[in-house]
Amino acid sequence: MNKKEYLEKRQGLINEAENLINNGKIEEANAKMEEVKKLDNQWEEIAKAQANLNALNDSNKGLDITNLTGDKGVDGVVVDTLEKNAVATDVDMFNTVEYRKAFMNNVLRGTPIPDKFVNADANTKTTDVGSVIPTTVLEKIVEKLEATGMILPLVTRTSYKGGLAIPTSSVKPVATWVAEGQGSEKQKKTTGQIVFSYYKLRCAVSVSFETSVVTLGVFETTLINNIAEAMTKALEQAIISGTGEGQPTGILTETAPEGQNIDIAADADVDYETLINAEAALPLSYESEAVWCMTKKTFMKFIGMTDQNGQPIARVNYGVSGRPERTLLGRTVVLNDYMTSLGASIEDDTVVAFLFNFKDYVLNTNYNITVKRYEDNETDDQVTKAIMLVDGKVVDNNSLVTLTKKVVEG
Numbered sequence: 001m002n003k004k005e006y007l008e009k010r011q012g013l014i015n016e017a018e019n020l021i022n023n024g025k026i027e028e029a030n031a032k033m034e035e036v037k038k039l040d041n042q043w044e045e046i047a048k049a050q051a052n053l054n055a056l057n058d059s060n061k062g063l064d065i066t067n068l069t070g071d072k073g074v075d076g077v078v079v080d081t082l083e084k085n086a087v088a089t090d091v092d093m094f095n096t097v098e099y100r101k102a103f104m105n106n107v108l109r110g111t112p113i114p115d116k117f118v119n120a121d122a123n124t125k126t127t128d129v130g131s132v133i134p135t136t137v138l139e140k141i142v143e144k145l146e147a148t149g150m151i152l153p154l155v156t157r158t159s160y161k162g163g164l165a166i167p168t169s170s171v172k173p174v175a176t177w178v179a180e181g182q183g184s185e186k187q188k189k190t191t192g193q194i195v196f197s198y199y200k201l202r203c204a205v206s207v208s209f210e211t212s213v214v215t216l217g218v219f220e221t222t223l224i225n226n227i228a229e230a231m232t233k234a235l236e237q238a239i240i241s242g243t244g245e246g247q248p249t250g251i252l253t254e255t256a257p258e259g260q261n262i263d264i265a266a267d268a269d270v271d272y273e274t275l276i277n278a279e280a281a282l283p284l285s286y287e288s289e290a291v292w293c294m295t296k297k298t299f300m301k302f303i304g305m306t307d308q309n310g311q312p313i314a315r316v317n318y319g320v321s322g323r324p325e326r327t328l329l330g331r332t333v334v335l336n337d338y339m340t341s342l343g344a345s346i347e348d349d350t351v352v353a354f355l356f357n358f359k360d361y362v363l364n365t366n367y368n369i370t371v372k373r374y375e376d377n378e379t380d381d382q383v384t385k386a387i388m389l390v391d392g393k394v395v396d397n398n399s400l401v402t403l404t405k406k407v408v409e410g
Contacts, residue, residue, distance in 0.1 A: 248392030
């Protein structure tokens with residue numbers, strides 16, 4: 001059994017346990033969680049055996065004793081030496097059952113993480129780190145982040161080192177025709193650059209557990225769900241409307257290219273012509289993957305409207321999964337709760353909907369999530385906070401078309 005097979009089998013058992021819990025079959029769920037623990041122990045034994053084998057392979061080194069001469073000891077040829085306590089291993093210590101249990105005890109009871117795990121990975125050191133989230137749990141958090149959000153799965157995700165200036169061509173490549181045997185001057189030029197910063201996303205999770213009876217499986221599942229839910233909302237809100245001050249820069253912070261903003265008069269409402277004008281403003285080379293983005297209340301304004309042939313311009317279909325799929329004039333609509341709805345009270349000119357290709361937004365994160373446990377001085381509750389470094393920016397705004405509701409003057 002390799003690591004991939006182990007993780008797939010483990011997730012399958014956890015999914016079965018979750019379904020059983022949701023259906024009220026607690027005893028059967030506990031049995032599934034016991035299977036998870038047995039599988040974890042089995043994998044830990046496999047990992048240890050592999051580490052020992054690697055150590056044995058590397059320890060088959062010593063001295064060439066075929067030419068030993070002299071009166072005072074050894075005048076041999078040193079082939080290789082082994083450093084004291086050096087052990088060759090590719091085992092991820094943060095993925096062992098031992099560490100995962102230590103992590104659970106640290107979060108639930110404040111038990112210190114054993115010294116052998118503290119700062120074991122230099123890449124995870126920051127001034128605000130408590131303990132590293134186990135690898136298995138981290139992978140599930142990332143998987144859930146990318147699967148549950150409405151907007152997060154659409155953007156381009158990278159893992160560049162923060163603080164570096166990255167040429168935009170690195171994240172959005174451009175192909176150029178060249179003559180045989182000749183280079184292209186355009187290929188040698190940097191058309192722009194994007195600098196990713198170190199913005200800290202903190203998620204405070206307060207979970208009530210009966211610490212004496214909680215199992216490792218239940219603890220990890222609950223932690224995954226809580227952190228993923230909170231961070232998904234924060235990341236998606238930043239993608240839409242982030243200010244760029246202490247957080248990623250959102251799409252709405254961008255100014256649409258000239259001719260790609262459609263105004264809706266203060267005393268007017270959105271209509272069919274508004275959508276036609278927006279579609280006309282979208283450059284042909286960018287229209288294939290651009291989608292509408294707006295709140296549900298704004299979308300409902302289009303329900304009941306028809307085109308010149310009497311066909312509805314807004315449709316809601318239900319796919320195989322049963323989830324509603326919304327379109328405007330045949331173009332996909334992505335809903336969110338992070339924008340101002342059309343019809344809401346506004347004090348300034350406000351974007352109420354926009355067209356955009358989300359692949360032109362880059363979210364940069366190292367996905368190294370760490371946690372720290374502290375006591376809330378006001379409530380005396382034990383709170384666990386998860387921390388992730390992240391930044392995001394629009395790298396190409398040519399697909400951006402905005403609908404702006406004008407404010408009443410005077």
